[in-house]
Amino acid sequence: MPGAASSLKPNERAAPDASAPVGIFDSGLGGLSVLRAVRATLPHERLIYVADSRYAPYGERDDDFIVDRAMAIGEWLVGQGAKALVVACNTATAQSIALVRERLTIPLVGVEPGVKPAATVSKSRVVGVLATAVTLRSARFQSLLDRYAGDCRFICQAGHGLVQAVERCDTSSPALMALLESYLAPMLDAGADTLVLGCTHYPFLDRAIRDIAGERLQIVDTSVAIARQLDRLLDAHALKNLVTPPDTLPRFHSTADGESQRQLAAALLRLDAKVEHVDIPSRRTRLAEPDIV
Numbered sequence: 001m002p003g004a005a006s007s008l009k010p011n012e013r014a015a016p017d018a019s020a021p022v023g024i025f026d027s028g029l030g031g032l033s034v035l036r037a038v039r040a041t042l043p044h045e046r047l048i049y050v051a052d053s054r055y056a057p058y059g060e061r062d063d064d065f066i067v068d069r070a071m072a073i074g075e076w077l078v079g080q081g082a083k084a085l086v087v088a089c090n091t092a093t094a095q096s097i098a099l100v101r102e103r104l105t106i107p108l109v110g111v112e113p114g115v116k117p118a119a120t121v122s123k124s125r126v127v128g129v130l131a132t133a134v135t136l137r138s139a140r141f142q143s144l145l146d147r148y149a150g151d152c153r154f155i156c157q158a159g160h161g162l163v164q165a166v167e168r169c170d171t172s173s174p175a176l177m178a179l180l181e182s183y184l185a186p187m188l189d190a191g192a193d194t195l196v197l198g199c200t201h202y203p204f205l206d207r208a209i210r211d212i213a214g215e216r217l218q219i220v221d222t223s224v225a226i227a228r229q230l231d232r233l234l235d236a237h238a239l240k241n242l243v244t245p246p247d248t249l250p251r252f253h254s255t256a257d258g259e260s261q262r263q264l265a266a267a268l269l270r271l272d273a274k275v276e277h278v279d280i281p282s283r284r285t286r287l288a289e290p291d292i293v
């Protein structure tokens, strides 16, 4: 519409259109498992991914820090022209989604552990959940259990050390296998037949989980459901891109050096894309590192 852009005030941004990218972020590399599902479901969409690897793992941070980072990254992605945002982190969703939804004007999708699908498919009625300590102690997760656990017993285990392993691109070392086994053995001993991956880093450990548990555990990973939810949301807001963009490789950004992200994207997603370093200061990181402006 001629003249529409010029009617904006200096600080106002034009509403994004269907050709604008979708922003996806995580505390680190875990959201790449969500990005993989989004690319498969919505191949026409342009994607911008931010890994906040400098400040990962969020699961060992306090709640205010997580909210602060989620807001700063969400605002940065809006500034990059994102038309929708996927908070591809269970921990950030659990602590910040209500506030981010309130403050950002673009449509938003968060992720949460698949308690409902697990309770539907479990035959033994014993389900294991692996997630970060922050997710497991959140009111949001408790409310998921209250609403959907039904007659299922949920054995919840914080996956201390697993996010750090994936951030190092370690998905199979003996130390990692021993750690994972120490988390899965009590679930298997208790008769669990289903495992909820309540952290987006964990789908990269699916082979390791299979090596330990064989076919005894069916794995519930919500990344495909998230991609479908994004699809519905874009449709509802008439924001779906129907033409293939010329640059179909995602734009990758990392608040760390990005090397692990490049390696993981190449090894596990077969995406040979460069990763740009980005500084996204926020109230809490400015306090801790006052030289960052």
Ligand code: DGL
Residues within 6 Å of the ligand: 026, 027, 028, 030, 031, 056, 057, 058, 059, 060, 088, 089, 090, 091, 092, 132, 135, 163, 198, 199, 200, 201
């Ligand atoms: N991928 C994040 C999640 O889904 C990991 C959080 C963390 O950095 O501890 O929870």
